[in-house]
């Protein structure tokens with residue numbers, strides 16, 4: 065099973081690498097992406113208040129907070145983005161019927177689709193987070209950056225099962241980009257990446273507890289503020305993991321429902 | 334006996350919604366398959382021959398478990414297909430179109446490796462198999478192994494699609510118009526391999542085409558399909574014999590007027606000729622039971638019409654005649 069999964073990741077990696085290396089625009093976007101997102105977040109953030117206000121309110125260095133946030137945002141959304149857009153693309157170029165017919169669990173394949181980008185984003189993280197952390201905090205910053213990267217990957221993984229459910233919704237709705245552009249900002253908002261959860265009103269905060277990404281994101285943000293992991297943040301990470309496992313059977317079902325829809329409609333050739 | 338494929342009274346309707354104005358929409362139902370049944374044995378190439386829209390692709394999709402029928406059952410290798418999806422999917426290789434279905438930014442080899450992995454082939458074995466198939470279809474010679482798929486010619490795309498159908502070395506192969514629009518060399522290559530797979534390796538092949546000539550040379554047995562109904566079946570020979578003892582007179586004439594000739598023949602011989610313009614003049618075709626009896630009268634008519642007879646043959650009906658014969662039976 066694990067061997068099978070690894071070979072699928074390998075195949076997906078070949079696909080992703082070819083897309084990135086052989087499509088110049090994508091390669092360009094990949095390198096610029098964290099900076100674009102950061103600019104976006106800083107713009108949004110500064111419309112709410114000044115940098116010093118932020119520091120005073122949250123206790124975190126705003127630059128560190130935002131570059132981490134942008135990285136976290138990209139990494140967290142990998143599974144959702146990859147799965148919903150890949151299967152949609154497959155339908156478009158006519159590879160979908162050959163994928164549907166493969167005697168491979170589509171859930172396993174969906175998970176495998178996220179990993180190549182996760183690996184590539186670790187490299188992106190090393191090149192964008194480490195310099196900033198190092199400049200601001202020198203050597204302890206290096207260790208901190210590595211922990212942040214590891215935690216970001218962890219948070220992406222805890223979101224993977226729910227991401228499959230969301231992707232299934234996008235795929236089942238058949239709405240393509242239109243539905244994607246509604247669900248995506250919603251995920252960003254609830255995740256607390258754009259606006260820290262500990263600043264949210266209690267009622268909304270309560271609602272985000274069942275959202276694994278929100279929990280792991282808060283743990284990372286607390287790590288930045290308190291400069292370390294507390295029992296509370298470890299509990300948040302544990303909660304995120306438990307939720308991920310809880311959503312796993314639902315994610316398998318939701319992809320099956322999508323498969324069945326295609327079986328009735330007939331995969332486009 | 335265990336059949337490779339057994340289809341029992343398959344019905345498939347497509348329901349499409351058509352927008353009519355802003356609020357109104359109209360549902361349109363197309364009955365693509367009206368309860369077709371057939372069997373395929375191991376070691377034979379069975380052709381599904383019919384015009385566009387006959388239901389060939391729908392049939393292939395249902396047999397390959399890509400499309401759920403409204404009613405009826407499909408057995409693959411003796412097992413009910415839609416109740417044993419993974420068993421059935423292990424057994425079949427499929428080719429749906431000649432011109433798409435691969436990743437444009439991967440090479441021919443990478444594409445095959447990708448799908449082979451998806452189909453569960455172990456890496457070492459897969460690499461060997463891919464090499465073998467690239468060789469078999471002469472994709473290496475054509476430079477297709479290491480060229481990006483988006484740079485492929487149609488012939489190369491078709492060869493790659495055919496190679497993918499063979500990746501698992503499956504006992505059952507389903508091919509939907511695998512030579513559609515291809516150059517003769519590529520088409521011949523694919524046809525030759527299909528025949529070898531069935532006759533030398535005992536594979537079962539379902540081969541759809543709208544080309545009668547092709548069906549005749551590739552298939553051991555032909556199912557004639559039109560408007561979702563299998564109107565007749567048999568070996569190419571048998572199908573020809575199903576036309577009640579008809580022979581075909583084919584005459585090529587020089588000079589003369591098409592309409593005048595048609596009128597003359599139908600009034601004096603009480604037969605409806607099929608007349609068309611060919612390179613050397615006019616071709617007159619007459620389907621008749623005893624051609625010898627009218628031959629004399631026919632020549633007299635040609636004389637009367639003042640035309641030169643370039644050639645005159647009495648022939649067995651071609652598959653095309655058979656097809657027109659049966660297709661008429663369904664349409665009318």
Ligand SMILES: Nc1ncnc2c1ncn2[C@@H]1O[C@H](COP(=O)(O)OP(=O)(O)O)[C@@H](O)[C@H]1O
Nearest residue numbers: 347349363365384385386387388389390391392
């Ligand atoms: N997805 C679909 N939606 C609606 N009608 C369809 C669809 N696919 C096929 N049809 C219709 O079903 C009939 C059979 O189509 P098809 O199986 O593709 O025929 P063939 O492959 O022999 O050309 C045609 O009338 C076609 O228009």
Ligand SMILES: [Mg+2]
Nearest residue numbers: 389390391509
């Ligand atoms: Mg077709």
